[in-house]
Amino acid sequence: MGTARPAHDAATVWDIATPASPGRLPGVSMAGFRARTTDLVDLSVVPFSAVTVAVNLGEGPLVVEDSSGRPQDGGVVVGLAPSGLRGHGRDIECLQVRLSPVVAHAVLGASSELGGTVVSLDDLWGREAERTRERLRAARAWDERFAIAQAALARRHEAGRAVDREVAFVWKCMVGNRGGVRVERLAAEVGWSRKRLWSRFRSQIGLNPKRAARLVRFDHAAHRLAAGHSPTVVAAELGYADQSHLHRDVRAFAGVTPTAVSAAPWLAVDDVAWAAPEYLSAER
Structure with missing residues (x-):
């Protein structure tokens, strides 16, 4: 059975449910969230290297806004590395699914739209979303909810169009090396020119290869910071040139300092909800 455990952060207390075992579709993680408070929850979201589907299951609105301030509710798809993303609502109950962008391409029927944008699931799935x-x-x-979601994702994946094998291989290398890869070398490994890899990867994943690799590394850095490791140690572990380099990358993706990321409420629940995230698995 799914397990439900409370996780504390600075904003609220959550009940979090997770599937008892991995689903049949690799590259997909999911968790259920229920706020144990009637107060307004307003959280800024730290980007991570997955495409997110959030389905509001509560009675009230769960509004997700990007940097433009445009609100979305119901079923929301958040692409890679969104800028200024916030979520807010009361009595929140929702299902969140994180997908490797390789899987998201087929499951969502979208590609370049998934780079930093927030769209309605209805726009991608039509009436099936409702x-x-x-x-x-x-x-x-x-x-039961996890089973319903897993079945829907599997159906969409089977009917969808897979990314190029070369693109999937490059993403796998990025994840396996925590973003520490050279794009030119990967292009040579798959037998493509740098220009072709740049174009195909961008059109199918949503980001160009260089920014995607930076996002994977930032994802690891953010979680290391949230775990209490110093910026100096994190920078050295993940191959940043120095602490200033890490600081610039954190600013570029999260819009805040490494110190602020280390205390981000959104990351405080990750070790419960995404203890072994499938979306960050190198196996595809």
């Missing part, structure tokens, strides 16, 4: 959302809301237990 039908799936209704089934999820009608389910009485998280185990």
